[in-house]
């Protein structure tokens with residue numbers, strides 16, 4: 710016999726008043742069903758044995774036994790709070806951290822190129838720096854998630870990015886923005902694959918995190934950069950790029966203040 714049953718506190722489903730019954734009448738019926746002070750008579754609906762099929766058994770100390778054994782024996786080198794977190798999800802998060810940091814690295818290389826005195830695109834430089842910070846923030850979100858679920862963060866080696874982005878055929882601006890668009894689309898594809906892993910293991914919280922925190926902003930980024938590519942194709946390589954650079958500078962407060 711559980712502690713709750715011994716106390717006569719086993720939970721029972723309570724049927725709602727039928728449609729059309731007034732609130733006052735329902736209240737009076739509920740009062741009538743309650744045991745009266747000094748009475749030994751228990752209403753039928755409150756007897757522990759009555760309506761066994763409608764009883765919601767909740768025996769916390771019994772149900773938690775197996776978990777308690779695992780928690781008490783867990784070595785302090787492992788997470789105590791890890792719960793239903795598949796190893797494939799954990800590895801996928803570490804891979805995505807590397808992808809976000811690598812793209813941040815590429816954005817920083819683009820920033821350094823656009824900021825050169827012989828390139829002179831301060832708006833591009835500021836926008837690339839801003840995007841680099843944003844990708845690092847995405848990596849931080851994944852690190853926070855990994856730790857929250859009891860996974861272990863592993864930072865893999867970052868690929869060394871190119872540092873030269875001059876292109877006389879397309880112009881530097883369009884060449885760089887097309888590169889960025891391809892990277893953002895690739896990132897969205899990798900996030901979709903990670904979401905597939907979350908769904909494969911029925912990890913609703915992981916899937917929700919990816920959808921809300923990463924996938925939705927990523928699709929917005931792809932749309933934004935695709936529009937920039939379209940605009941840069943329209944304005945050409947000369948004065949148009951100069952004006953586009955000023956437009957980008959206006960989007961990033963730090964560049965406008967410089």
Ligand SMILES: [Fe+2]
Pocket residue numbers: 809843844847896
């Ligand atoms: Fe990102």
